[in-house]
Amino acid sequence: MRNRILITLAFLSFLTFTGGSKQSGLLYRGERGEIVRVLQQWLADAGFPAAGDPDGYFGQGTEAAVRAFQQDAGLAVDGVVGPATWAALGQAALYGGRKTLTSRELLSPLLSWETIDKFWPRGNTAWLTDPKSRTTIGIIRTGGHWHADVEPLTAEDTAILKGWYGGSWSWARRPAIFRFERLQCGASINGMPHGADTIKNGFPGHFCLHFLGSRIHRSGRMDAEHQRMVMRAAEYLLGAALPEEKREEEIR
Secondary structure, three states: OOOOEOOOOOOOOOOOOOOOHHHHOOEOOOOEOHHHHHHHHHHHHOOOOOOOOOOOEOOHHHHHHHHHHHHHHOOOOOOOEOHHHHHHHHHHHHHOOEOOOOOOOOOOOOOEHHHHHHHOOOOOEEEEEOOOOOOEEEEEEEEOOOOEEEEEOOHHHHHHHHHHOOOOOEEEEEEEEEEEOOEEEEEEEEEOOEOOOOOOOOOOOEEEEEOEOOOOOOOOOOOHHHHHHHHHHHHHHHHHHOOHHHHHHHHO
16 A cells, blocks of 8 residues: 655654653553554554554564564664654655655655754744645644644634534544645644643644654653554655656555
8 A cells, every 4th residue: 555665864863762661652572552553554564564463562573573674774673663763664654665765755754753843943833734624724832842732823723723623622633734944744633722822812722743753741652543643644745745647656
């Protein structure tokens, strides 16, 4: 389904994390859950399937697949999925392990949270586009250290955002296209106002904006559905970048 490639990691500049999986975002043998299922699916999409279907358990087969991928990608081979491995795997899954890139694909539709955090300071405006409706809102980054806390810029932006959710605020994850200056990539949002707000826009709080490898503030863990939506948004971007007649061949 995905006919894509391991892309340059220069964009991704992931930080090194240490410590246990809960606080560091590391995944390793013995872990269970939906984020492991995402890992297993991405390994399969990249051409390194673990034995059996994705089952959400990081066992011997998954570790072997991780090690094989790390070896192929030129990463440290330790069987542990840290930020650098997750970044490389996301790229490889998106492009299906293809070893050559088109010039369009060099503008990666997947950028790591660490890259976004570095280049998008708090207090700066960016733009989110809903792939389905193709409507765009302005947002401002107000906080966040493991993902971005953001607010709509205006009451009009708030109304558009609420429309994306059918008129009711929701914690449901949705794909979104993020743009800030020259950066453009897939992202994921939820649509529930919470926490503090800083501007008068009719939105009583802020909402969460996630990227490749970002984590939940409360737990320090990656959220499986946010990571799936980031990938889906990247696929929308990849499809939009290709001529119509090439989309079937390149995307499917």
